[in-house]
């Protein structure tokens with residue numbers, strides 16, 4: 348089950364809170380590690396674990412917010428020097444002084460930190476400094492959760508910690524903890540009505556050893572043999588994740604990416620992996636499906652896609668896969684069908700312009716196996732400002748693809764007592780023999796060996812050798828022989 352809510356402009360989703368809590372009894376569960384936040388917040392970690400206390404076993408919710416003191420605005424730095432290096436106290440003080448309603452609301456739940464903040468502003472008679480508590484409390488009344496907030500003086504590290512007796516812990520406690528954490532984060536950010544606007548945080552166990560993570564959650568690390576392309580996509584992801592840096596320098600991040608290359612070289616995979624790297628939602632539009640046999644149908648379809656896209660509130664990667672089928676020279680003749688295709692291409696160009704103006708949360712990727720078919724004017728219009736060639740892998744690339752796929756399969760399927768691959772595979776030889784094959788072909792070669800082994804296993808009742816060099820080389824030869 349997924350619980351979602353909005354906080355400070357961000358959409359937050361908590362996936363399977365009950366499972367997270369159950370898993371935390373056995374091993375600490377780390378959450379939000381890949382989430383990104385505006386500066387000065389550099390990173391956030393939330394860990395749910397289990398501990399034994401004199402009062403009995405508890406669930407511990409512990410969070411760390413790493414900040415860069417150097418990124419605090421100039422005035423804040425001076426204030427921090429004057430008031431002590433206390434990110435929570437300093438920023439709260441500033442916001443209370445400004446009459447900020449959120450800060451005032453926090454004050455009601457916070458108690459001590461507010462008292463300290465008031466003191467710093469001279470709004471209250473300073474008491475005995477030695478008695479001034481170092482720990483603040485953030486509380487969520489609804490769930491009955493209290494988190495102690497501490498900070499390392501001198502460093503930019505803020506910590507939150509809450510404990511709930513194991514017998515009483517409920518999913519609402521996790522939700523409350525995430526809220527309090529975001530509340531603390533929001534307090535550290537420059538003042539704004541929605542300091543986390545447009546962001547999306549998914550609180551989920553990231554290390555689940557399920558097949559889903561290996562197939563759906565494709566990452567750039569899984570891509571073999573395309574080091575330059577991967578490096579370029581990582582750069583694009585950084586620019587997307589840091590709109591504030593782009594704005595500061597008046598720079599524009601890439602908005603449209605065209606990937607082209609032979610079938611099976613990983614273009615669709617790279618698009619998914621890029622969405623993952625950005626932390627964006629992924630929406631795939633299979634362009635053959637846009638084409639409608641009815642007059643005007645394709646135009647309506649494409650307009651609808653863009654109308655939806657203008658409304659996405661969370662970062663979204665929109666993929667037009669096998670894009671050439673709509674924006675194609677193939678229809679450059681004078682017949683009715685070609686004219687229809689040209690009309691669609693025209694609408695596409697117009698919509699693409701509008702979308703990028705209207706919704707900076709969207710990045711568009713288009714892929715094609717036939718770059719020469721894609722209408723030049725679409726590229727020249729400047730909307731696809733990055734063009735990436737995705738070639739077939741060379742020998743080293745193929746060996747790397749074998750290595751990564753084999754490692755992934757072993758990680759997904761091997762368990763105590765079951766070895767999937769022999770230990771002495773010669774990847775160099777596999778790379779050499781598979782001349783002309785793409786990543787998709789290599790996957791197919793492996794798939795055939797897996798199937799053969801599984802069938803043998805089914806017939807013999809489990810007496811099967813692990814996949815060895817001979818199995819792989821003969822699968823490669825078979826596949827190449829069929830060409």
Ligand SMILES: Nc1ncnc2c1ncn2[C@@H]1O[C@H](COP(=O)(O)OP(=O)(O)O)[C@@H](O)[C@H]1O
Pocket residue numbers: 569570571572573609610611612613614615616617714740748751785786787788790
């Ligand atoms: N360079 C690569 N590294 C790792 N796997 C690859 C690579 N290229 C292709 N694959 C595998 O082949 C599958 C099909 O590739 P795909 O992305 O659909 O290719 P394309 O979109 O270029 O036709 C991918 O899901 C992936 O498993």
Ligand SMILES: [Mg+2]
Pocket residue numbers: 611614615616668669714
């Ligand atoms: Mg594809």
